[in-house]
Amino acid sequence: MTAIAEHQGLTAGSVVTMAGALNQALADALTQDDSVLVFGEDVGTLGGVFRITDGLAASFGQTRVFDTPLSESGIVGTAIGMAMNGLRPVVEMQFDAFAYPAFEQITSHLAKFRNRTRGRVELPIVIRIPYGGGIGGVEHHCDSSEAYYTHTPGLRVVTPGTPADAYVLLREAISSPDPVIFLEPKRRYWSKESVSEQHEFAALDRAVVRRPGTDVTLVAYGGALATALAAAEAAEEDGRSVEVIDLRSLSPFDDETVTASVKRTGRAIVVHEASRFCGYGAEVAARLSEQCFHYLEAPVLRVAGFDIPYPPPHLEEYHLPSVDRILDAIDALQWQETAALVKVAS
């Protein structure tokens, strides 16, 4: 574990946005490793539509930070060839749903090259994808596409929930020998955080307890993390002590941290924006029932988006998991039944 202060990036005590933290992580990676390249659509001169790559082309030159022709498959496919030849591409897909043209390159090649070649060809590539809704985006700009990637062996799938984590996780992702799908919750791009002295470089695949509690565990990530934390705070006022876990790594999944929490609390709710059916929460719920069945006081619930195509801006508030919906789910966790059982037993 390396203290964050040892990296050029974030100064303890300073206030950063997630966008700023990501920009700093890219700048620091470009500085430290000549083999790192940043490319994609509009990431050069413009600095990206979300300005995550702002200033990088000017600082590092057009050979290392550059705009490509408009083809997501082209971006990922050429990144694969570059990585075969010793470079470490960090590429941007402009929006979640615009990454789909690259799906074949990602699933058939990026994820499989190490396996296909028995470890001889390593592809240390990071694909940054702004994802999720909550920004009033029109169609094709708000998908939560994580399950497509987590269902693909060979990929790491990472998503930060806070600015400091965004810095740490992106640096770790760029150093990783495995390909990483790096999902950036775009509605948190402008969220701010004061960088703490204690914030440390953790392993890329470990979840973290964001808020300790004893009655129920909320498992959340990315854009829904802040909602889960707000719900935990509100529940506290109702006398429920809620633990919130930020997964950070969706694949591989940190069973240890999550099951340790649920075994203590006996209740769990998975919160995500993506649709419920075959969504990421289904895997979490299944693992918890497999590993924590005898510790559970109630079924594992999911608070997720509806099973609908992502709605238009004026309707998205009805779709996205809200604090109230999470509180309702907490209320539904069979508290009376357990209390009654305790009474009977005593």
Next chain:
Amino acid sequence: MTPELLLPPAHPVTLLDPAGRAVPGDGRDGPGLPDDDVLLTLYRMMVLGRRFDTQATALTKQGRLAVYPSAHGQEACQIGAVLALRAQDWLFPTYRDSMAVTARGVDPVQVLTLLRGDWHSGYDPYQHRVAPQCTPLATNTLHAVGLARAAAIKGEDTVALAMLGDGATSEGDTHAALNFAAVWKAPVVFLIQNNGYAISVPLAKQTAAPTLAHKGIGYGIPGTVVDGNDAAAVYAVVRRAVTSAAAGTGPVLIEALTYRVEAHTNADDASRYRTAGEVDGWLARDPVTRLRAHLRDRGLLDEAAIATVDAEAQAQAAALRQRMNTDTRPDPDDLFRYVYAQPTPELRRQQRELAAELGRAQGRGEG
């Protein structure tokens, strides 16, 4: 580059006619006939390649290969192109290019690992600078462009040869690869082996372009068409393209006109979509016969030398048959070894689960 310079020639570049006679130059700046030693090597490698191909098809009948897509008839394309590469160049082959991969020096047993069913690819891509044979059409062309671009960034003198078929030119990745390569002036040579069919679909249903080489114009890439059954011409055209790509002038698109003499694979029935007469017409243009006739006419190859090459091909095929005539037992633990740099805790758990299952089976005498 002015649009006129991007245009393919009116007729395919041909150096030897189907009877093996040298074709007089048309006065334009076309490539000349390769040196005698190159022609002899082309001949020898084509004979070895064809025998390898025939042997591989035979191995499917013996149950030693799950499937084999033959390249019979395309020897001039595959051998000509590979011999035109330099040691520092890279080859990005498809599933039909096994002959090209062996010509590059990869052990034929390792080439057949995929089709034998032992693993997805059997050779180290870095050893001979040959990417794994690619199955999803056209996707390898982008890898070639990326590798070539990286070479240029790093200041390496490396050209990537991307192989694709006529069907693959309809895929989006071909479009992206040609476009990226042109914009980046990447040192890439695209070689389309137009063998007339994408499984059963003839070229006329694949494209309305005058030739596939014309597609280069839209990207600013010079296109050329070559007689793909003329090994001398393929070698000369690819060699020239490699030289020009290496010089930094950007990518080149080559369409080689050839024919898939066999069905798509041993599992296909070509009589459902083409006539025997059509096949016969192409057999009369056979690339091996053509070069042999040329070398014989010029006194570069006598009956003894022909017999020597044939014997080498027979010996190589016999060795391959023998090496393939064993039951392999791939290690189940390998299933988990190469998914990530380090197996995840979950993969280690699943590996233990499988080991326990196999242990129980062995205990019951099923192992």
